[in-house]
Amino acid sequence: MLSQHRLLPSEVKFLEEVANANCVIGNLRLREGEYQYTLVKAIASFQLELTFPDVKDLIRRLYGEEKTLDLQFVRKIQTILKKMEKSHIVRILPKRNPWQLQRYALSSFKLQDSDKNLVVLANNQQIKQMQDLLRSALVQQERGRRGYFWVAALMFFVFISYIAVVWALVQPIVNVVVFVSGLCTSVICSLALGEMLARR
DSSP: OOOOOOOOHHHHHHHHHHHTOOOEEOSSOOOTTSHHHHHHHHHHHHHHTTOOOBHHHHHHHHHOGGGGGOHHHHHHHHHHHHHHHHTTSEEEEOOSSTTSOOEEEESOSEEEOTTOOEEEOSOHHHHHHHHHHHHHHHHHHHHHHHHHHHHHHHHHHHHHHHHHHHHHHHSSSOOHHHHHHHHHHHHHHHHHHHHHHHHO
C-alpha cells in the first residue's frame, strides 16, 4: 500500500508548480482506453491526493493487487512510463530510499498529445482542492515540528531536574530548596510530556 509520508520541500515546490503549470506539449498519443491515457489519469489522481506513486501503486489502483506480482506486466508498464517520461508528460522523481521503486509525477494537469488533442486531467476546482489540501498538510507538518520541539524541551527539563534531585540527595547536607524545586519541576514536566505524547 502507498504509505502516507511527510512531503519534502522539493515535493511541495513541485506540487505548487504543477498546480500553476500551463499546458505541456508531449510527443506521445493519449487516447482514451490506451495504457498511456489510463496511467496519466491514475498519476493525476494520486497527485491530487498529494502522493507520488511508484509503478506498483499504479498497477494496484488500476488492475488490482494480483497484477503487481506479474513481473512481465510490471516491466511493460515501466517501459510505457519511461516513454512517457521521454515525451515530457511524466517526470521521474528521486527515490526517498535506495530500495524503493521510482516514483512518478505529471508535469502538468493539462497536456497536449502528439495528435494535438488537449487532455485536461483536473479541473480548476480539483486543482484548488489540491492546493487547499497542500496548505493543510503544510500546517500539520509545521504543528508536528513544533510538537517535536516541545517534547524535546520537556525531556531536557525532566533530565536536568532529575540530575538536580540526585545531586541534592548525594550531598552531605541535603539542600531542601534544590531538592523540592527539582522534584516539582520534574513532576510537572513529566506530566506535561505524558499529556503531549498521549495526544499524538
